[in-house]
Amino acid sequence: MTNGVSIRDLSLSFGSLSVIDTLNIDIQEGEFLVLLGPSGCGKSTLLNVIAGLLEATDGEVWISGRNVTWEEPKDRGIGMVFQSYALYPQMTVEKNLSFGLQVSGMAKPEISKRVARAAEVLQIEPLLKRRPGALSGGQRQRVAIGRALVRDVDVFLFDEPLSNLDAKLRAELRVEIKRLHQKLSNTMIYVTHDQIEAMTLADRIAIMKGGVLQQLDTPQTIYSRPANRFVAGFIGSPGMNFLNAELEAGADPAFKVGASRIPAAGYSFDGLGLVAGPVTFGVRPEHVAAGEQAEKLPFVTDVPIEVIEPMGADTLVWSRFEGQEFTFRIDSEHTYRVGDQVRIGFDPARASVFDASGNRL
Amino acid sequence: MTQTNPAVARGRKPKKMSPARYGLYGLLVISATFFLTPLYVMIVTSLKPLEEVRLGRLFSLPADITFDAWIKAWSTACTGVTCAGISPGFVNSVQITVVSVLISVLLGAVNGYALSFWRYRGANVLFGILVMGAFVPFQAVIYPLIVFQREIGIFGSLAGIVMVHCIFGMPIITLIFRNYFSSLPEELFKAARIDGAGFWQIFLRIMMPMAVPITAVAVILQTTGIWNDYLLGLVFGGRDNQPMTVQLNNIVTTSYGVREYNVNMAATILTAAVPLVIYFLSGRFFVQGIAAGAVKG
Ligand SMILES: Nc1ncnc2c1ncn2[C@@H]1O[C@H](COP(=O)(O)OP(=O)(O)OP(=O)(O)O)[C@@H](O)[C@H]1O
Ligand SMILES: [Mg+2]
Numbered sequence: 001m002t003n004g005v006s007i008r009d010l011s012l013s014f015g016s017l018s019v020i021d022t023l024n025i026d027i028q029e030g031e032f033l034v035l036l037g038p039s040g041c042g043k044s045t046l047l048n049v050i051a052g053l054l055e056a057t058d059g060e061v062w063i064s065g066r067n068v069t070w071e072e073p074k075d076r077g078i079g080m081v082f083q084s085y086a087l088y089p090q091m092t093v094e095k096n097l098s099f100g101l102q103v104s105g106m107a108k109p110e111i112s113k114r115v116a117r118a119a120e121v122l123q124i125e126p127l128l129k130r131r132p133g134a135l136s137g138g139q140r141q142r143v144a145i146g147r148a149l150v151r152d153v154d155v156f157l158f159d160e161p162l163s164n165l166d167a168k169l170r171a172e173l174r175v176e177i178k179r180l181h182q183k184l185s186n187t188m189i190y191v192t193h194d195q196i197e198a199m200t201l202a203d204r205i206a207i208m209k210g211g212v213l214q215q216l217d218t219p220q221t222i223y224s225r226p227a228n229r230f231v232a233g234f235i236g237s238p239g240m241n242f243l244n245a246e247l248e249a250g251a252d253p254a255f256k257v258g259a260s261r262i263p264a265a266g267y268s269f270d271g272l273g274l275v276a277g278p279v280t281f282g283v284r285p286e287h288v289a290a291g292e293q294a295e296k297l298p299f300v301t302d303v304p305i306e307v308i309e310p311m312g313a314d315t316l317v318w319s320r321f322e323g324q325e326f327t328f329r330i331d332s333e334h335t336y337r338v339g340d341q342v343r344i345g346f347d348p349a350r351a352s353v354f355d356a357s358g359n360r361l
Numbered sequence: 362m363t364q365t366n367p368a369v370a371r372g373r374k375p376k377k378m379s380p381a382r383y384g385l386y387g388l389l390v391i392s393a394t395f396f397l398t399p400l401y402v403m404i405v406t407s408l409k410p411l412e413e414v415r416l417g418r419l420f421s422l423p424a425d426i427t428f429d430a431w432i433k434a435w436s437t438a439c440t441g442v443t444c445a446g447i448s449p450g451f452v453n454s455v456q457i458t459v460v461s462v463l464i465s466v467l468l469g470a471v472n473g474y475a476l477s478f479w480r481y482r483g484a485n486v487l488f489g490i491l492v493m494g495a496f497v498p499f500q501a502v503i504y505p506l507i508v509f510q511r512e513i514g515i516f517g518s519l520a521g522i523v524m525v526h527c528i529f530g531m532p533i534i535t536l537i538f539r540n541y542f543s544s545l546p547e548e549l550f551k552a553a554r555i556d557g558a559g560f561w562q563i564f565l566r567i568m569m570p571m572a573v574p575i576t577a578v579a580v581i582l583q584t585t586g587i588w589n590d591y592l593l594g595l596v597f598g599g600r601d602n603q604p605m606t607v608q609l610n611n612i613v614t615t616s617y618g619v620r621e622y623n624v625n626m627a628a629t630i631l632t633a634a635v636p637l638v639i640y641f642l643s644g645r646f647f648v649q650g651i652a653a654g655a656v657k658g
Contacts, residue, residue: 053551074557086548090570099566100556147552 002065004029004187005050005155010059012042012049012211019045020211022059027189029064029154032181034198035191037208038234043191046208047157050189051080064154074104076155079148083160085140087132093143094128097150118149121180138169145180158190162197174200195235199223207231224350225270229358232282238316240282240352241326247353247361249276255353257281258322262299266349270360279361282352285316288328294345302341317342407431407626414622430623434631438624440611447628450608454588454635456519457604461526462583465534468527469579470572473538474564478550488539495532503596510597517599525597526587534579541575542568577646585636605632 005027012020019042027033035043048054050061052073060069068076087096094115101111119125122142132140141161148156161177162170178201181188192198198205199219207214207222207230215227226232232240245255245262253264253274262281264274294300303326307318315332318325319342328344336342353361402419407430409423436446443449475481476488506525510516515524545568553563569576594604609632613625 048551051551051555053554072557073555078555080552080555082548082552084546084548086546086552088549088553088567099553099558103557103562147556151556 002029003027003062004031004064005189006060006062007046007050008060008062010046010049010061011057012045012054013057018211020049023211023213025206025213025216027187029187030185032188032190032201032203034202034205035189035208036193036195036198036205036234037214039193041208042211043193043208044159045211047080047159047189047191050076050155051078051157052076074100077153078155078157079151079153080157081141081144081148081159081161083163085132085144085164087140087143087147089132092129092131093124093135093146096132096143097128097146100147100151114150114152118146121149121183122146122176137165138173141165141173142176145177149184154186156186156188158188160191160193163192163194170194170197177201195237199235207234225360226352227360229280229282229354232352232354236284238285238327240284241288241321241328243281243283243321243324243326245279245281245353247274247276247279249274255279255281255348257324260301260322262348264348266298266347267351267353268349269353273361275355275361278356280354280358282354283346283350285327285329287350288344288346290317290328290330290334290342290344294343297345297347299348300343300345302343305336305338305340305342308336308338319344403626403630407434407623407630409623411619411621411623430621431627431631433621434612434624434628438612438621438628439615440608441615447605447608447612447631450603450605451631453598453602454594454605457522457526457594457598457602458584458587460519461523461530461587462580464523465527465530465583466576466579469531469534470538470569470576471564472531472535473540473542474568475560476535476539477542478547478563478568479560488535491532491535493532495536499529499593503592507596517597517602519602521599522594522597522602525593526583526590529593530583530586534583537575537579537582538572541572545571574646577643581639581643581646584639588635 003026005025007023007025010020010023011018023046025033035046037043045054049056050063052061052068052071056069060067062068063076063078087093088099091099097115097118098111101114115128116125119128122145124139124142124146127135127139127143132143135143141164144161158177162173165173174197177190181201190197190201202219204216205219205222206216209230215222215231217227222231223235226235229242233242243255243257245257247264248254248256248261255262255264289297301321303319303321305317305319309316309318310332313332314329315334316327316329317336318327320326330336355361405421405423406414406419408426408428410425410427410429413424434446435448437444438446440447440450472491476484506528507516510521510524515521549567550563553567558566588604589606590604591606591610594602595607598604598607609628612628
């Protein structure tokens with residue numbers, strides 16, 4: 001199996017500012033990889049290096065089994081879709097699509113064939129004679145995708161293509177991009193800082209922070225077994241509850257939070273295994289049950305309700321557990337009031353525990 | 362509080378002439394008068410026969426209108442030894458201006474484009490030097506330029522004067538274009554590179570079509586600047602390429618006997634007409650271009 005894209009020991013710095021630091025990622029052919037990370041972590045920079053728009057300070061970029069580190073953008077077999085669309089304003093949609101092909105000296109009939117095919121796939125045929133100024137945001141984004149599509153590239157690069165659109169349109173285009181990927185099955189690298197987009201689109205997600213890869217795995221693994229505290233806090237909304245705890249070893253290991261003992265028996269330890277000491281115990285609000293469902297779970301306690309936030313589908317409850325802030329989700333059909341004591345429970349098997357330096361235990 | 366308008370506030374707010382408005386309009390009228398009076402005097406004088414001019418009634422309208430002075434200024438007035446009016450100067454000025462504007466604007470556009478998108482090594486230093494060039498008083502470099510042009514044998518030719526105008530126009534035109542191109546989204550340039558377009562293709566097919574307003578500004582600035590130039594034309598034009606301004610000066614200063622004020626006025630108006638017409642025709646374009654550059658830059 002050849003790799004669609006390989007990033008090998010890639011580093012990039014602007015002067016003394018290091019933006020990407022010895023990054024290694026292998027992306028399989030046909031894979032949909034999402035780069036996720038907070039603003040300024042170097043996602044766009046990485047994409048630009050892959051595209052050949054920025055020179056790497058060190059390391060190699062391989063695309064479809066070729067070392068393209070020194071090649072021009074046009075020779076890399078990539079197409080790129082930008083956040084600001086970057087359509088040529090003075091050209092019609094048709095010209096926008098055909099410009100790259102014209103520049104490469106392709107024959108006219110072949111150009112019109114490709115433009116027609118891309119227009120059909122993206123359903124922009126009625127717009128071909130218009131200029132970008134006369135298009136809506138979603139239509140512009142489709143044209144921008146079309147510009148990459150006509151070039152018949154192996155790898156698609158998307159730099160936050162949907163972040164300028166409103167929520168509804170974003171959801172629609174998200175599905176379209178997913179369909180497009182299923183139809184074309186070429187490699188796609190997609191930058192976003194929207195975790196819903198990341199979770200729904202990705203085969204694998206690469207989470208970056210400060211130019212360093214934090215975790216590269218399937219959305220499900222990243223969600224349920226985050227590699228460190230940063231990833232755990234970054235994924236999921238509302239965020240994971242983090243409780244300061246003490247891990248006690250022995251015959252009956254447990255996480256001690258204040259006076260409460262959460263049994264550690266169900267928790268599957270990674271790597272280092274069970275090492276006694278201070279830890280952070282993380283549990284997602286949606287993995288906490290309240291009321292009767294709580295009774296069956298391995299750990300049960302009572303907490304006071306401080307704030308109730310109805311969110312439509314469910315309700316978020318803010319409370320305090322052993323003096324530490326604790327949120328959990330309940331069904332929106334509930335009868336709780338602020339100040340009530342409520343019985344909650346959760347299963348340590350679904351929790352995430354991090355050591356003092358933030359790595360998963 | 363005055364209760365003059367008890368009606369509910371609804372729809373368009375009625376406009377009121379406040380004292381500040383009266384003051385503003387007053388000021389506008391005064392300054393317009395201030396600038397238009399000389400023009401008025403020039404026009405009426407140029408339409409009077411010489412006898413009437415001598416009466417010295419500067420502001421009175423001409424008793425009988427005659428275009429003799431205009432015809433003389435254009436075709437028979439003496440500019441030194443020759444007596445062919447300022448029409449040869451007009452032709453020279455058109456030649457000099459058209460060629461110089463074309464070359465300098467094109468060079469400035471390419472410079473600005475290269476400086477804002479192709480960040481090659483030393484680009485910033487080059488830009489700094491260019492900007493400094495905009496502040497060097499040209500009187501200081503005239504002599505070295507004369508020597509240089511004499512050495513390469515173009516001193517006094519059309520090529521010589523065009524070269525001088527291009528050199529002195531370059532910094533400001535480059536600056537204008539660089540600022541304009543810097544205001545365009547960089548992703549546009551990146552998209553074009555991914556599409557495989559090279560330096561010239563991006564310039565000609567993507568950037569220049571977007572730079573029409575700023576090009577208009579550059580053309581207008583250069584046209585008026587070069588047309589109104591006197592010193593460079595006098596020094597570098599030689600005998601055969603004297604621009605209209607130089608010939609105008611010759612008409613006004615060489616007078617045998619009587620000073621023909623009406624002819625002088627007509628010649629002056631003819632010389633000033635070109636930039637004026639350009640401003641009138643392209644004023645709106647000009648303001649738009651300036652605004653586009655200013656807001657986004
Ligand atoms: N030309 C440049 N010169 C110097 N620093 C730069 C340059 N371009 C980007 N940076 C810096 O590199 C870092 C990464 O930038 P990058 O654009 O890759 O972030 P990003 O992850 O795409 O963020 P966002 O989600 O906001 O788009 C930032 O700290 C930024 O300030
Ligand atoms: Mg970015």
